[in-house]
Amino acid sequence: MSADLPGRTLAELIGLLRAGTVSASELASACLDAVAAREDDLRAWAHLDPDAAMARARELDAVPAGERGPLHGIPVGIKDIIDTADLPTEYGSPIYAGHHPAEDADVVARLRRAGAIILGKTVTTEFALFHPGATTNPHDPARTPGGSSSGSAAAVGAGTVPLALGTQTAGSIVRPASYCGVVGVKPTFGRVSTRGVKACSRSLDTIGTFTRDVDGADAVLRVLGGVDANDPEPAAGALAAGRALRVGFARTPEWHEVPADSRGRIEQAVQKVAAGFGVRDVELPEAFSGLVEAQKCLMLVEVTRELADERAHHGDQLSTRLQDVLAHGDRMTWAYEAAKAHVRHCRGLLDDVFGDVDVLLAPSVLGEAPPIDEGTGDPVLCRAWTALGTPAVAVPGLTGPAGLPLGVQVVAAPGRDDLALEGARQLGRSLRDREHLSSHVAR
Amino acid sequence: MSADLPGRTLAELIGLLRAGTVSASELASACLDAVAAREDDLRAWAHLDPDAAMARARELDAVPAGERGPLHGIPVGIKDIIDTADLPTEYGSPIYAGHHPAEDADVVARLRRAGAIILGKTVTTEFALFHPGATTNPHDPARTPGGSSSGSAAAVGAGTVPLALGTQTAGSIVRPASYCGVVGVKPTFGRVSTRGVKACSRSLDTIGTFTRDVDGADAVLRVLGGVDANDPEPAAGALAAGRALRVGFARTPEWHEVPADSRGRIEQAVQKVAAGFGVRDVELPEAFSGLVEAQKCLMLVEVTRELADERAHHGDQLSTRLQDVLAHGDRMTWAYEAAKAHVRHCRGLLDDVFGDVDVLLAPSVLGEAPPIDEGTGDPVLCRAWTALGTPAVAVPGLTGPAGLPLGVQVVAAPGRDDLALEGARQLGRSLRDREHLSSHVAR
Known part of the structure; x- marks a missing residue:
């Protein structure tokens, strides 16, 4: 054992x-x-x-x-x-x-x-x-x-x-x-x-x-959890007994960056999942298309402040990549307050986004893991949710063209980690069933 | 003839x-x-x-x-x-x-x-x-x-x-x-x-x-010229008779992006020119390091507005590269006003920059022209001057490691096109003399 x-x-x-x-x-x-x-x-x-x-x-x-x-x-x-x-x-x-x-x-x-x-x-x-x-x-x-x-x-x-x-x-x-x-x-x-x-x-x-x-x-x-006294208290149970999870599918403004093959696999999975959940398409607010760059700006400027000592006293021990990141941080300082304001503005739109759905299904990666010598992959599909502070759960179950894992994520409103987890639980189960079914069909 | x-x-x-x-x-x-x-x-x-x-x-x-x-x-x-x-x-x-x-x-x-x-x-x-x-x-x-x-x-x-x-x-x-x-x-x-x-x-x-x-x-x-009634009137002669041109050398915040070999050639040329002009190093204000990204933001957001009709009605006839540019424009809208404010702020610092010098010598390109299949080269060293609205004159005379032209630019305060041209005239002559000298030495 x-x-x-x-x-x-x-x-x-x-x-x-x-x-x-x-x-x-x-x-x-x-x-x-x-x-x-x-x-x-x-x-x-x-x-x-x-x-x-x-x-x-x-x-x-x-x-x-x-x-x-x-x-x-x-x-x-x-x-x-x-x-x-x-x-x-x-x-x-x-x-x-x-x-x-x-x-x-x-x-x-x-x-x-x-x-x-x-x-x-x-x-x-x-x-x-x-x-x-x-x-x-x-x-x-x-x-x-x-x-x-x-x-x-x-x-x-x-x-x-x-x-x-x-x-x-x-x-x-x-x-x-x-x-x-x-x-x-x-x-x-x-x-x-x-x-x-x-x-x-x-x-x-x-x-x-x-x-x-x-x-x-x-x-x-x-x-x-539970450290932040201002956190909304999670409901005792995520969903009232018997109520079905309301699921939206948000392609996100970066959807076109996902390779066509992976897009197809995700769409197909969503369709199958939809049979059980009645997934509805959710159009995100236009302002959300600015979140990727706003998140980058916040991150660049803040990390440049955080690593100021390391840069000043041990600059030669920073990777070239990191030195470039910090130089980029210097170059974005002018946009910092605007980035914060934009993120705040978008957070204010989340009530509407989650008005009719408990969770959103969204792409999480631009296809399967890239070759190891090309870096650690692109976080572009995660940046907006991180900026918004929403809970996000990567759910496995899909596979890409090379047979490697291909992600989706389940996102809920800030404070509704309970719904994000419940969504990941139910949708993950449904995705696994589907994969199982597909394998049978494929044979 | x-x-x-x-x-x-x-x-x-x-x-x-x-x-x-x-x-x-x-x-x-x-x-x-x-x-x-x-x-x-x-x-x-x-x-x-x-x-x-x-x-x-x-x-x-x-x-x-x-x-x-x-x-x-x-x-x-x-x-x-x-x-x-x-x-x-x-x-x-x-x-x-x-x-x-x-x-x-x-x-x-x-x-x-x-x-x-x-x-x-x-x-x-x-x-x-x-x-x-x-x-x-x-x-x-x-x-x-x-x-x-x-x-x-x-x-x-x-x-x-x-x-x-x-x-x-x-x-x-x-x-x-x-x-x-x-x-x-x-x-x-x-x-x-x-x-x-x-x-x-x-x-x-x-x-x-x-x-x-x-x-x-x-x-x-x-x-x-002369269309804008608000333009400052150029002086009848750029320099009072007999006064020598005061030349600064501004490496610019993007200097480290210039390949080391080209940096060396530019430094060497500046040293030689300095013999005639007493070139002084000019440290640009720290805020100028934000100009490249601010210029990009202004350009992206404005061109996305300008090409809105072409994008809406003839999107399939735009290159992929241009479609990406316009999508990037959508993503930067939140930063537009901040970019304008930052550029205004930096313009306000130009009086100080040009307090002791008539013109600045600055790098203009990241080395010689790249291979044709890699695009048209990087404008990074020009973006700040364009954002600031200064006159800038590309002066030939330097050559790179492959024997191809390698640029420098002569920049003056906004409205002082006369000084920029006079600087380009005098420094261009000096650079040509120097090149001539080098060729003799090289033989």
Whole structure:
């Protein structure tokens, strides 16, 4: 049984551990074995401490059943942009080689208190931007896993851990989740504290999860969330009993940038899903076509401020790509207030957008993962939702022309993470059924 | 004598025609022969009407000496974005195939009144933007002549006509002039009327000249200019007798984008020039680093408005490149007012910039002309000056590593076209002397 444990969904594993069918040590050991078996190719981990992880697992096994946390014994990978007191945190940059933060980030502390085992740190691109780490795509080592949460997506996609944390400023959760064929959840902006995360862009940075199941992500978000006193309280149940989910399909203003073949596959999937949900086409407000550039501007200008010290004192240790990003930030300062104003204006239009639908289905990536030497892929389809602060969930189930994962995302109104998760749950199931059907037809 | 006439400078030809040494017919005929000899390779012309040109030349030859205009008998190429009543004007777009404007543009009418002969229309990129025409570089047919005034720069660079008109919205005069090794003058914004020019961006579009000499350009600008009653009156003489030109060297915020080899050549040239002029380094205000993106924003948003009809009714006849430009325009609308404000702010800093110098020497192109299949080159080094509305003169004389022309530009304060021309005259002479010296040393 041990060998196939790391490939189980997070919700299953939570159940098995709770029932005592599997011990924390058994699961941790199985995950470490799975990691070791794939790591030469996958290169998903920046730091691993197997001994510490096993010691922690044995401690957890000794905790009486009544005192166990909601994530008791769950091994988790933490993106190396998030501080851990017991493991190095290098932010994907040689400037921070061997850096040991004094404290755990808020989310790490919460995971530990909930009984999770921090297995190690996963590879991030340089400062969670564009210069890639060494991680490969679990479905094809010649392709990128996406970024910036490269290692987290790849580790979960490879079935070596059931859970990893990532962050999204442009498309760093939804994009790699789509490329790696896993569930990636970016919650509502502000719902999860970013204390102890190396800031990229304070008006955009959002911590989220990689799992293979929506139920598992839901359990983790209950542990991570609730920090912002101003967050709207999620409804007890996402939908009144018996009410059907109202689903819209938003092609988004960047739809024409999706290759025709992928567009066809997404349209086809939506049609099939529509049989069950009555999906309606949703035309987004014209103003939304400005969100991609406004998001870029916010991100560029803010990251240029955040990395001012690194640039001034360690400029030679920044990648050329990052130096270009920061120079671009200098060049966009004049547009910063206008970008903020435009994003605010668009946020004000969200009530209308979600007036008749609970969730939107939208494309998440411009086709399958690109070749690894071309970078980490384009976040263009995620930028607007990140700027708007909506929850967004990458839902796997579609495949592209090369047989690799092709994403869609489920988006809900800010604060309605419950609906986004429920939508991802129901639509993910429907997409899987459909894929299954197609395979039958194809044979 | 006839055969080498088209290669003479404009000022020389003006003198020869005035003295009666050469007739208008003789020169027109020689230019048409030169055009015919090069056109198979160069493809600089969109429309030619040799018979009409020769008929006009004969008319001019019959004008009594005392009644001749300042450009009597001078053959000129007109960029095909500028209206001519007697020749088709197609704006580089199939949408306007065979289009015959009802009237001459203001500049064309002025040239005719001054005695010039409109030899034909020169190739422009599509609507003076980025999709190239067929024109090649006169110094290497495998390279671009630059754009958007491709045909005008190439025709003058090839020595087939002494004068052609172009327009600049980003870098469409200075860039092709630098690539083709000719003098390109973009006057102060607003000095020359753009009536009868297909508008690209009304806050940036500027008509200017291609010649092989600064004196020739000066003569033409006296004919074209003076339309704007608000223009500051140029001083009778640019410099008080005996006062030396005060020259600054502005690397500009985009200096690092110039390839190292070209940077070296420019620095070396500046050092040599400095021996005669005491060139001082000028640090531009930090705010200027935002001008490139602000200029792009103004241009994108304005051209998207200008081409709204063509896009709505003939979208399938726009190049993919142009469709992308217009989509980008839609995405930048939110930043338009901020871009205008930033440009205004930077214009307000120009008094300081030109406080201690009459003119600035600045790079004009990112190295030699790129291969023709890579587009028309990057206007990045021209965008800021166009946004600021300063006069800018591309000065030939430097050569790059492949032996092809490498540009610099001479920039003056808005309204001081006289200083820009005087600077180009003096510095161009100095650069040529230096090149001559280098060749001697190299042998």
